Amino acid sequence: MSESRFQPLLLLRALFRPLDPALLLVLGLLLGYGYVLMMSASTERLETLQLHFVIAIVTMWAVALVPPKQLLKLAVPMYLGGVVLLVGVVLFGEVSKGAQRWLDLGVMRIQPSELMKIAVPLMLAWFFQVREGVTRWPEFMVAMMLLLIPLGLIVVQPDLGTSLLVSACGLYVIFFAGLSWKLIVPVVLIGVIGIGAIVGFGDTLCQPEVDWQILREYQKQRVCTLLDPTQDPLGKGFHIIQSTIAIGSGGVFGKGWMAGTQTHLAFIPERHTDFIFSVLAEEFGLIGALVLLILYTLLIIRGFTIAAMAPTLASRLLAGALTMIFFTYAFVNMGMVSGILPVVGVPLPFISYGGTALVTLCIAIGILMSIERSRIAAKE
Amino acid sequence: MTDFRHPKEELAAFRRRVLVAMLFVLVCFGLLAARFHYLQVVRHDYFHSRAEGNRIALLPVVPNRGLITDRRGRVLARNYSAYTLEINPSQVDNLEATIDELARIVPIDVGDRRRFRKQLLESKFFESVPIRTHLSDEEVARLVARRYSLPGVEVQARLFRDYPYGESGAHVTGYIGRINERDVQRIEEGGNSANYRGSEYIGKSGLELSYEDELHGNTGVEQVEINAGGRAMRLLSRTPAAPGNDLELALDIELQKVAEAAFGERRGALVAIEPATGGVLALVSTPSFNPNLFVEGISVTDWRALSDSPEHPLLNRAMFSTYPPGSTFKPFMALAGLATGKRNLFQYFNGQGVFSFVGHRFYDRKSSCQSGVDVHRSLVYSCNTYYYQLANELGIEALARFMRQFGFGGRTGIDIPGEAAGVLPTPDWKRKRFSRKEQQTWFGGETISVGIGQGYNAYTPLQMANALAALVNDGIIYRPHVVRNVVDAKTGERHPVESEPLARIPVSSAHLQAIRAAMVDVTKVGTAARVFRGAPYESGGKTGTAQVFSLRGQRYVEGRVTERLRDHSWYIAFAPAHKPTIALAVIVENGGFGSQSAAPIARQVMDFYLLGQRADEPASEIDEAAAAEAEQ
Incomplete structure (x- = not known):
């Protein structure tokens, strides 16, 4: 320590130390997989995609270099800043595709709701850390409030996909913080039974003479279209019908790279973004789909391991919630494309084209790395 | 509420929840895998065919x-x-x-x-x-x-x-x-x-x-x-x-053009047939129209111009318009007289200037028709009274029976759609044609009218040409056809459309010979002599005039009736006389009598067909002079 002379080797080691090899490997495989798919789905976007990769990796690395303690200090300003920006969007936001999501700051256009996917779990983790040891009813009430404020602002935009992900972020933190099973189990049960009933008796319930009492006619129609997309084959049903055809026609081994007819003949809408999974399933078949599921599972296992080993409550909660976010992205997207969930705008994590989402996901990876690094540092 | 006061328990509780979460993740991913299996394995065949159906048209x-x-x-x-x-x-x-x-x-x-x-x-x-x-x-x-x-x-x-x-x-x-x-x-x-x-x-x-x-x-x-x-x-x-x-x-477009040009601005029709085959050499209906206008859907203005024109250019006069044949019917009448034995070649009649019938007197004041009128003379000079008498002797039923063999009053079966059948009148036809009782009776006077090609008689120029073709082809009648061969696109083989004659009409060749000889004399000394003067080939013909308007008792003076009420001018012809290669029928609407308008057109067509000469070429000076003379 006494040496004051410059030690480049040490600096280099310090730079690379936070990069968790397991996470890095899975991330690399996922990005590579995505790149191969993009070559088939949309060749003209490859250069931009490379740029996205560079920006996302650099951001991840930068975040990984910041210790969790410092990150948590950012929680309150980030959260408050985010809420202010969301109010800004509601008041002055740009309308794009019928929804206000963008805020033009003159220099750049930003999507504040994306920021909240990180800011909300960070804020909640910080809050539970501060109130460590006094976790009781009132704390959970406050936590719910902290979640509902930004959520409300996103819902009015309206952005169903992001609302879903932000609320999931918050709820995962609250779940890991120890919300009583007595509260969780009934809510989950009612949800499961309700959805199960609609799916199970969909055919009968969707008969025109059946009156649903609580829902209006057009709301009933929406639910019914989800259950049976063939009822609206040229409208919303078209996407789902075509993507299930793409997946189903892929078979076990797929039609081969660049040989997906559904993909290349433009039957799949949004094939480079939300529906890229149907490209994968068509060209690489069941095998390709299972490989992707395994990659996500490995990512999640690694994330949970980091959470389980994390030294502080906040980092534990944060790591657990962020890991669950990867799962939520993946499950909702694949469920939607394969026709078991309604169509909501959620990208396939690390695969779908889209710079903002990729940067957000890589920030989450960076935070996981930072937490893992803090554990090792504490041991040393 | 879980108690998190003790860090150790707290950590254990957290790890339990992580485990639950992991389980949840695995269940959800398992669900997805099951869904993929269902789509990609269980229902693969169905979706495969759906994808193919999507992609292939x-x-x-x-x-x-x-x-x-x-x-x-x-x-x-x-x-x-x-x-x-x-x-x-x-x-x-x-x-x-x-x-x-x-x-x-x-x-x-x-x-x-x-x-x-x-x-x-x-x-x-x-x-x-x-x-x-x-x-x-x-x-x-x-x-x-x-x-x-x-x-x-x-x-x-x-x-x-x-x-x-x-x-x-x-x-x-x-x-x-x-x-x-x-x-x-x-x-x-x-x-x-x-x-x-x-x-x-x-x-x-x-x-x-x-x-x-x-x-x-x-x-x-x-x-x-x-x-x-x-x-x-x-x-x-x-x-x-x-x-x-x-x-x-079988049609010759240059011949067709010559024939069309010969009509000039006049309305009318011409059908020329090759007697030995029934092939149609020319089928003219003037005025005509430009078929190119119709291909892409005709414009309203063009359509109006065609459909509202008093000239009716869309009407195919050669096949769809029917006209009383006038005297062009006489060669067939003469043949009927010979074939039925009512007349023979050596029989002649005197005092032919007038024919009396139930108190009515019908005159023919032409000097050549007064005495010594036999079959030959009656045709050459177109004597009406001879045919009144013949028709009366034949009777309408026998007359119609004979004429039907030549295709009168029936569709020829030409390979162009839209042909009129014409009218070969009989008492039976009249009964069906008219609804009122008093109009249904057949009168003897109507028979003699039919005998000179007037009255209810109405035939298409095509029927006239086809009947003439049979007459000059030893009674062998064909279904006239414009298309000679259908050329197979693949093999290039030619399939003749019509090679077999329809029938052979039972008439003696001596009788046919006599009729033809008389028709040749029509062009030499008879009604068409001036038009055919100087023709380097021998042809036969017969003029005719179809009455448009009956002027009850008044004398028909051409200058006094409006153009539309003038008689139609007919001419039927064949050439060369010894072995005809062309038989034709011409009608010029409101063209006056036969030798005036129709015969010069026939001359031009035959000149071109037999000699390759056009009307505007120097060699045709003669017939222009003849035509000019005829028009006077």
Whole structure:
């Protein structure tokens, strides 16, 4: 320590130390997989995609270099800043595709709701850390409030996909913080039974003479279209019908790279973004789909391991919630494309084209790395 | 509430929850895997076929329509390729806006829009409809550059039909037009729907209509890969279309043009037949029309001009108009007299200036018709009283029975659609024709009227020409036909359309010989002598005048009646006399008596056919002089 002379080797080691090899490997495989798919789905976007990769990796690395303690200090300003920006969007936001999501700051256009996917779990983790040891009813009430404020602002935009992900972020933190099973189990049960009933008796319930009492006619129609997309084959049903055809026609081994007819003949809408999974399933078949599921599972296992080993409550909660976010992205997207969930705008994590989402996901990876690094540092 | 006060328990509780979460993740991913298995393994076959159905479309390949050529191989109907701008209405939201947009790129006028709207109403579902045809190369380039911003708009190379001779022979070739609902019905009834998938045109009249099945050809199939927008991306396989067969006509287009020119501005018709085969050498109806106007749908102005014209250019006078034959009926009457034994070749009559019938007296004041009138003289000088008497002796039933053999009063069966049957009057016909009792009775006076080719008699020029062809061909009658051969598009083999005669009419050749000899004398010393003076070939003929208006008791003075009420001028002719290669019938509407208008036309046609001379060539000075003389 006494040496004051410059030690480049040490600096280099310090730079690379936070990069968790397991996470890095899975991330690399996922990005590579995505790149191969993009070559088939949309060749003209490859250069931009490379740029996205560079920006996302650099951001991840930068975040990984910041210790969790410092990150948590950012929680309150980030959260408050985010809420202010969301109010800004509601008041002055740009309308794009019928929804206000963008805020033009003159220099750049930003999507504040994306920021909240990180800011909300960070804020909640910080809050539970501060109130460590006094976790009781009132704390959970406050936590719910902290979640509902930004959520409300996103819902009015309206952005169903992001609302879903932000609320999931918050709820995962609250779940890991120890919300009583007595509260969780009934809510989950009612949800499961309700959805199960609609799916199970969909055919009968969707008969025109059946009156649903609580829902209006057009709301009933929406639910019914989800259950049976063939009822609206040229409208919303078209996407789902075509993507299930793409997946189903892929078979076990797929039609081969660049040989997906559904993909290349433009039957799949949004094939480079939300529906890229149907490209994968068509060209690489069941095998390709299972490989992707395994990659996500490995990512999640690694994330949970980091959470389980994390030294502080906040980092534990944060790591657990962020890991669950990867799962939520993946499950909702694949469920939607394969026709078991309604169509909501959620990208396939690390695969779908889209710079903002990729940067957000890589920030989450960076935070996981930072937490893992803090554990090792504490041991040393 | 879980107690998190002790860090150790706290950590354990957290780890339990992580485990639960992990389990949840695995269950959800398991659900996804099950879904993938269901889609990709269990229902793979179904989705595979759905994907193939999505991607593959069968596109019809429209065959090239057969050509129509005349007897010397000159092309009367052909195809050429040109670019059209088309709109597929099923892929366009706002048609008007799209057309406005297109009008900014290429000129689209009001007529184009009107035609587009009309064709849109008549078109089959999901078929693209042309808005502009015959685009220039520059227009094509401008459109192709903008095509991607205009969904449902396409530039296509299409085959068009062209009739290079225009008005000449238009009534023969007819024309094609875009398939409309009525055609679709016709196609469906014929069980040809599959073969017409993709076809846009169909024969509407003339040979184009009657030989539609030969000309159309067989539609091929292209298996193409299509994208979600319905645009063909790649050819997978192809069954080529088999082009339609060509038609080789018996008609001689140059002869046709000479005949048409001979009519000048006059209305009328001419049919020329090759007696030995029944082949139609020329079939003229004037005025004519330009069939090219109809191919892409005729414009309203053009249609008005044609349909409202008092000249009725669309009417095929050669086959659909019927006229009393006048004296051109006499050769057949004379033959009937000989064949039935009512007359013989050596029998002659004196005191023929007048024929009395139930108190009425009918006169023929021509000096040559007063005495010594035999069959020969009666024809050469066209003596009416001779035929009044003959008709009266024959009786209407026997007369009709004989005439029917020559095709009078029945359709000849020519291979052009839309033929009139004409009227060969009989008491039976009259009963059916009239509803009122007092009109249904047949009077003896009507029989003698029929005897000189007036009265209820009404025949088409085609029937006259065909009957004459049989008369000069030893009584052998053919079904007249314009098409000589159908030329197989694949093998090039020629299939003759008609080689066998319909019948041989039982008349003695001595009688036929006598009639022909008399008709030859008509051109030498008789009613047409002036017109045929100086002809280097020997021909036979008979003039005729069809009464348009009966002037009850008043003398017919040509100058006093308006043009439309003037008599029609007939002439039937054959040449060369010893072995006729052409038999024809000419009628000039309101042309006065036979030798005045019709015979000079026959002369010009035969001059050209036998000598290759045209009316405007120096060698024809003689007949111009003759014609001028005849018109005085």
